[in-house]
Amino acid sequence: MRTLVLWDIDRTLVDLSRMGGDWYREALRAVTGLDLVRLPAFGGRTERAITMEILTSHGIEPTEEVVGSLHKSLIEIATREYPQVAVHGRALSGSAEALSALASVSGVVQSVVTGNLAEIARQKLTAFDLHTFVDFEIGGYGSLSAFRPDLVTEALRLATVKHGRGADSVVVIGDTEHDVEAALHHGFTAVAVATGGCTADQLRSAGAHVVLDDLSDTGAVVRAVLQ
Numbered sequence: 001m002r003t004l005v006l007w008d009i010d011r012t013l014v015d016l017s018r019m020g021g022d023w024y025r026e027a028l029r030a031v032t033g034l035d036l037v038r039l040p041a042f043g044g045r046t047e048r049a050i051t052m053e054i055l056t057s058h059g060i061e062p063t064e065e066v067v068g069s070l071h072k073s074l075i076e077i078a079t080r081e082y083p084q085v086a087v088h089g090r091a092l093s094g095s096a097e098a099l100s101a102l103a104s105v106s107g108v109v110q111s112v113v114t115g116n117l118a119e120i121a122r123q124k125l126t127a128f129d130l131h132t133f134v135d136f137e138i139g140g141y142g143s144l145s146a147f148r149p150d151l152v153t154e155a156l157r158l159a160t161v162k163h164g165r166g167a168d169s170v171v172v173i174g175d176t177e178h179d180v181e182a183a184l185h186h187g188f189t190a191v192a193v194a195t196g197g198c199t200a201d202q203l204r205s206a207g208a209h210v211v212l213d214d215l216s217d218t219g220a221v222v223r224a225v226l227q
């Protein structure tokens with residue numbers, strides 16, 4: 001394992017941005033009986049961070065039990081809605097080609113660092129046939145922590161155990177300042193794509209080493225990762 005590539009999912013590889021709010025609305029009602037009146041910002045944040053903010057802003061103490069119940073409900077809803085993901089969402093331009101190109105480079109291991117829950121992360125990539133390129137077993141997922149850099153720590157730990165050695169370089173690819181921060185916190189390489197809520201200038205200001213407009217230039221993605 002020379003290079004560990006940790007992909008964000010939402011608005012980096014796929015865009016399902018119209019679905020998350022509806023899932024939270026239904027899950028909050030199922031678990032607490034409350035109507036969702038305030039939806040926090042989602043971009044780049046972990047499921048644990050979003051869940052805790054929603055519960056708190058609706059007057060509910062975010063205990064482990066309630067957070068766990070909400071996540072379980074979200075997984076049930078996402079599983080039921082799985083056929084809709086490919087209908088209402090889309091793979092972002094160049095994502096399959098970039099994943100495939102990197103998968104063919106010797107020494108490159110690809111996984112995810114995503115705010116999504118593990119089950120939902122797998123569903124979102126499977127819906128667009130992107131799942132074969134990443135090793136979900138060594139990913140960092142949004143149930144773990146509200147602090148995104150913790151997800152990178154976990155992914156690297158799992159990858160190191162699985163491959164019997166650490167990586168010479170770790171590259172985090174994502175669409176928000178939170179993704180950039182998650183890389184820089186550890187001194188790793190941050191590659192940013194301006195296909196989400198942040199402009200290229202914002203991503204550069206956040207400290208991204210490379211900023212791409214999108215993933216459509218496969219060669220540019222590969223160069224950014226292997227630099």
Ligand SMILES: [Mg+2]
Nearest residue numbers: 008010011175
């Ligand atoms: Mg994202």
